[in-house]
Amino acid sequence: APVRALEAVMDGYQVMPLLEAARVGDIFITTTGDKNVIDKAHFQVMKNGAILANSGHFNVEINLPTLESLARRKRRIRDFVDEYTLADGRCLYLLGEGRLVNLAAAEGHPASVMDMSFANQALCLEYIAKNRGKLESRVYPVPEEIDKAVARLKLQAMGIEIDTLTPEQERYLTSWEEGT
Secondary structure, eight states: OHHHHHHHHHTTOOOOOHHHHHHHOSEEEEOSSOSSSBOHHHHHHOOTTOEEEEOSSTTTSBOHHHHHHHEEEEEEEETTEEEEEETTSOEEEEEGGGSBHHHHSSOOOOHHHHHHHHHHHHHHHHHHHHTTTTSOSSOOOOOHHHHHHHHHHHHHHTTOOOOOOOHHHHHHHTOSSSOO
């Protein structure tokens, strides 16, 4: 989290704890992959009319059972938009039932993105098969070599050429023995 926060600051964004942001924000989109990222304390201070969406992981990033318990009324105001009226009269709007909003309330990912996703998944399955018995039972990041291979294949399919590093440049980038 500190690295992402610093990146956001360096990109010009205002960074603060979510509880502070909940008081001033109008639209909240979770993309963390974690559960209960937006929770009771946040709902209690959000502005009337705040919009909530999840684009990160299943429907657990926004604590929906808690939102339901705080609402005195819930109604569907249009496709993919539910209005939760809280006890104090404030309304919060949830998109796509808290599910992945780009899938639940839109047409999903375009083929130009999905082909890379499927290529990554297929190459990761090959990697797992080739490393059977060598991997612990845990979540692994996609190996950098696979990400690079998929990127090269996509660029090639798009007819885009890029420079490649010479062996000397590759050695230089991975060494501390030369340069300042």
